[in-house]
Amino acid sequence: MAEPILRLSGLTKHFGGFTAVKQIDLDIEEGEFFTIVGPSGSGKSTLVRMLAGLEEPSGGEILLRGERINETPANRRPTCMVFQSLALFPHRTVGQNIEFPLKMRGVARKARRARAMGLLRLLQLPESYYGKSVTQCSGGERQRIALARALAFDPEILFFDEPLSAIDYKLRKTLEKELKDIHKETGKTFMYITHSLEEAMVMSDRIGVMRDGKLVQIGTPEEIYTRPRDKFVSEFMGEVNLLKVKRNGAGLHCPSLDATFTGPASKGFDSGYLVIRPEYLRFLKPGESAENQVEGVLYNEYALGSRIQYQVRVGEQVFLVEKLREQRYHGRLDDRVTIGWEARDSMLAPE
Amino acid sequence: MGGPGKSRGPGRMGGWIGAWTLLVIVFLYLPVACGVLASLSQSRYFGFPITQWSTRWWQRTVDSIEIGILIQTSVLIALMVTAVSVVLAFMGALAFARYDWRGRKIFQRIVLLPIFFPQAVLGLALLLWFNTLGLPLSWKTAVFAHLVWIVPIATLIISIQVYSFDAALEEAALDLGATRWQVLREVTLPVLGPGIFSGALFAFLLSWGNFPLSLYTTGADSTVPEYLYAKMVAGYTPGVPTLGALTTGGAAVILVVGYVSWIFMRRAQGR
């Protein structure tokens, strides 16, 4: 494999007595779309701010193509960041915002204008926007302007610090796809920060899950989704059914249901959680059976658009079952139902 | 997120700025310190370094009946100014920052005018005006003169707090069944409390220290700053810096007590 464009080794950041980022090791490949996901306070913003040069690391190294850039100030790094607030200059027009990095580098007016026009086209903004005030642009337009500005000086890596978090759902979905298209079109390395795994799944080549300043799992979206490393990652992946279990011979004993289940093959697992995604649970008709099954009461149902989610109560335990609308369960609330799943569809997560 | 993010080379520049600020503070307090030094000198004429220290000028100042009356007058004026300013400025601040009404932009500019106006000229203009009306000058006219300058300042100070006031709080209270008057008493006033309090503190202290407006509007009554000015011009005794230091100390005590109670008020509000 070629040399990584960005290598972090032992990267650490303290704020007073608080450690925001702890000993991070990570290689980012050229042209990759890498996303860091984590809850707020996990240190992901601090991490990306160090990479952009806005925060000085307390320890460890940042290597850009093998060269240490720890002390290089932000304005001399070939990287650029799209801020959460976008940080567009309110006293400048759209064109002046996009040209800003070029003006700082002494690019001639004519060349600047040509580049700005090209970027407006790339981002599907009308060229008439060149002289418009940024304060008069809509949320989606402002996103595109911020991206155009970041691309203007041809940086090698673009960082994104949750720029889509304040945008409504529908527009966000559109912009996510657009961003992925721009990534493909420009071939640049993108590093994206978000607290939404859904967002990360749509766009990324690889995802790093961050918690308490550490990267707890790195992998492709597929790997993270199907093989979460622990309870935290699996819960972060969206709604899942978690059963606290203990190994008991060949089976897994669940004290809360006083039942024993068969789980996937796993070495060295002693106690932790059995993780079953709602879509892998089935309603069993009389006469049907599954490797694992429990009986409970259908307590409520929620329509999630194309899918329907059911809440099934088994004693104190609540199970979520999800079905496509066309495969919905035909029955009434408060029915007694039997639900089941296959061992290969479940996962084991240590504490 | 991210804590107090400081960018490129924060340490060195922060250090320079800190040092510069320290110098500015020293610059501001140097003459105050000179006054205190002078008040502690034994001799009638000031000379530095001070050869003989003494507190007799302090003794004399504290014992003086004349100065007692001056301080009474100054405090009386300041208290009256504070009481009236707070009421007017509170309403003014609502008009300035809370209500959306047609004349608001103009009102905001009108409020600023007396602040952007030379005080000495304002004092003389008021003197002419009182004279035209045939009003005898006394501490009462001085209270009015102070108000013209201090109410706008207090309005600005309270406005800053009003800007951060969430109007939904009042609506919620109304929705929960409170009357307009209850809303004011139970919600608006307590939430704006710290702002109103700083407005009052400023009003008192600015009136206490004011000279240019008092000079022309007190008539036969005299405030401490006026008396000091007369003494500075008419013949120095160490009594001048002594009384100066005394008034400074008084203002400092009020400010510190005020600041501490202000902090407690904010705490009590839980923010």
Added chain:
Amino acid sequence: MSTLSEAVAETSVRPARRMPRRRLFSPGLLAALPVLALLAIGFLAPLIAVTAFSFAEPRSFTVFGAPTLENYRTIFSPANTVYLSFVWSLVFAALAVVLLALLCYPVAYGLAHIFGRWANLITLLLVFPLFISENIRLFGWVLFFIKNGVLDGTLKSLFGLELQSILFTPPVIVFGMVYVYLPFMLFPMVLGLSMVPREVVEAAGDLGASRLQTFREVELPLAMPGFIIGGLLTFVLAVGAVAESKVLGGQSVIVITHDIEIAFTYAQNWPLGAALSVLLTAVVGTLVLLVLRYLDLDRILGRR
């Protein structure tokens, strides 16, 4: 026809109680009234009185005579040197503003962005001198600069140096103005600087701007309203300042406000003083109104 009858029907059906009461005064105007009344009686009326007096007979004490331009004629007559006082005042004020801007910028920047939780305490320390009468503080400088004073005495006893005192010279007047009006420049500057979002400044750096470029292209234009208010306020106050020249300047130069005072007191020529006041007010007022028109006060004061 039908639309008309429909409209009539609709109005008559609408319950009366939901009709907003038409009020002569909106709540805003109502709240503004006391302050407006105070300023009408205490600010506008005195200015009108001064203007009226400026057209009265010289040395008279009543406005109820035939109006005359005599006072203005006196001021503008070539023999009169009062214009020098105007020039001095304007020059001193301009110098003070420039010096103050340089002096205050680093402190304001620190208060807005660097001092963090210390900012409150530092602000308190910087505000406090406002509450000491300016003549007391200026008198402290007299004690500092005077012959055998703190500076002179220290230099003499430590280094055996003897310097000409700068007291009672024009430069010390500017020095006094800088000293007295420092908070009036500083705090509007802090307001201005805190209007600049931190991320916008960081973005400029990230996009390749040097520190100087960031200041010129981003910080300065965005903080401008605060700087303008500070500059205007100190300029206006300094133009009308009188204590600095009387206490520190020792009357080496007569500033315009001093001339006005003399006319009102020693010379007992109120109409002449009034005419000078009108001219000063005209200069100051034009400047203030011109600048205030372009400022959005909600944005400046409303940002936290």
